[in-house]
Amino acid sequence: MIQTVIFDMDGVIVDTEPVHRYAYFQHFEELNIAVTEDIYTSFTGLSTRNVFQKLKESFEINQKVEDLIQRKRSIFNDAFDSKEDLELLEGVENLIKELHQNGMQLILASSASKVTIERVFRRFKLHEYFTHVVSGEDFPKSKPHPAIFEHAASLSIAPKENCIVIEDSTNGVRASKAAGILCVGYNSIHSKDQDLTEADVVINHFNELGFDAVKNLDSKLRNN
Known part of the structure; x- marks a missing residue:
C-alpha cells in the first residue's frame, strides 16, 4: 500500500514556469547570450545552479555561478511578487x-x-x-x-x-x-x-x- x-x-x-522563463531570458539578455528554445527546454527539471553550470560550458560567461544564481533569483522574485494571477x-x-x-x-x-x-x-x-x-x-x-x-x-x-x-x-x-x-x-x-x-x-x-x-x-x- x-x-x-x-x-x-x-x-x-x-506553474511558476512563465515566471522562471521571464527571469531566465531577461538574464540571458543581460549576459548577451543566445539560448535557443531547444536548449532552454532541455533545462526542465534542473536546479538553477546546474543550468548556469551548463551555460558556462557552452557560452563565454565570466561571472561566477553563485553570482549568476543570485541575479536570476532577484529577477524571479520581483516578477513572482508582482504576478497576481x-x-x-x-x-x-x-x-x-x-x-x-x-x-x-x-x-x-x-x-x-x-x-x-x-x-x-x-x-x-x-x-x-x-x-x-x-x-x-x-x-x-x-x-x-x-x-x-x-x-x-x-x-x-x-x-x-x-x-x-x-x-x-x-x-x-x-x-x-x-x-x-x-x-x-x-x-x-x-x-x-x-x-x-x-x-x-x-x-x-x-x-x-x-x-x-x-x-x-x-x-x-x-x-x-
Missing part, C-alpha cells in the same frame, strides 16, 4: 487535502531553491500538508540524478516500495525510476515536449487520482 506521496512542485503543484494547478489542492486528511504522508522534492519553495508554500498555505520539503539546491547533481528522490524516500514513514513520485518532466521521471520509486507522470499543459513514457502511469488531470486510487497504485501496477 502506498503511504507516502513525493510531489515535484513546478508544473505539478504550481499565479494559481495552484487545477485539481492539485483537492488531491493534496484529500491525501492529507486520509493520513497519507506528503513530501515535496523540487529542483527549485528553498527561497522559491518557501514563497510558493507561504502564498498558498501548503506547510501544514507536507512533513518534509527537499530542495534541489542541496544536491550537487540535478534530476535525472536520483539523489533528491533517494533522500526524499529516506524521510518517508514507509519503505520506498510504498512511495510514489508525481512528476511532469522527462528528467524528473528518470530520476524517480533511477531511485527505484514508482512514478506518476503528470501530462501538464504547462510542461511542453516532456517524455513521460518511463513513468509507471500517466495522468492528464488530478481528478484521475484520489486517496483510494493512490493507496492501491502499487498493488495495481504489480498485478498488471
Whole structure:
C-alpha cells in the first residue's frame, strides 16, 4: 500500500514556469547570450545552479555561478511578487487535502531553491500538508540524478516500495525510476515536449487520482 506521496512542485503543484522563463531570458539578455528554445527546454527539471553550470560550458560567461544564481533569483522574485494571477494547478489542492486528511504522508522534492519553495508554500498555505520539503539546491547533481528522490524516500514513514513520485518532466521521471520509486507522470499543459513514457502511469488531470486510487497504485501496477 502506498503511504507516502513525493510531489515535484513546478508544473505539478504550481506553474511558476512563465515566471522562471521571464527571469531566465531577461538574464540571458543581460549576459548577451543566445539560448535557443531547444536548449532552454532541455533545462526542465534542473536546479538553477546546474543550468548556469551548463551555460558556462557552452557560452563565454565570466561571472561566477553563485553570482549568476543570485541575479536570476532577484529577477524571479520581483516578477513572482508582482504576478497576481499565479494559481495552484487545477485539481492539485483537492488531491493534496484529500491525501492529507486520509493520513497519507506528503513530501515535496523540487529542483527549485528553498527561497522559491518557501514563497510558493507561504502564498498558498501548503506547510501544514507536507512533513518534509527537499530542495534541489542541496544536491550537487540535478534530476535525472536520483539523489533528491533517494533522500526524499529516506524521510518517508514507509519503505520506498510504498512511495510514489508525481512528476511532469522527462528528467524528473528518470530520476524517480533511477531511485527505484514508482512514478506518476503528470501530462501538464504547462510542461511542453516532456517524455513521460518511463513513468509507471500517466495522468492528464488530478481528478484521475484520489486517496483510494493512490493507496492501491502499487498493488495495481504489480498485478498488471
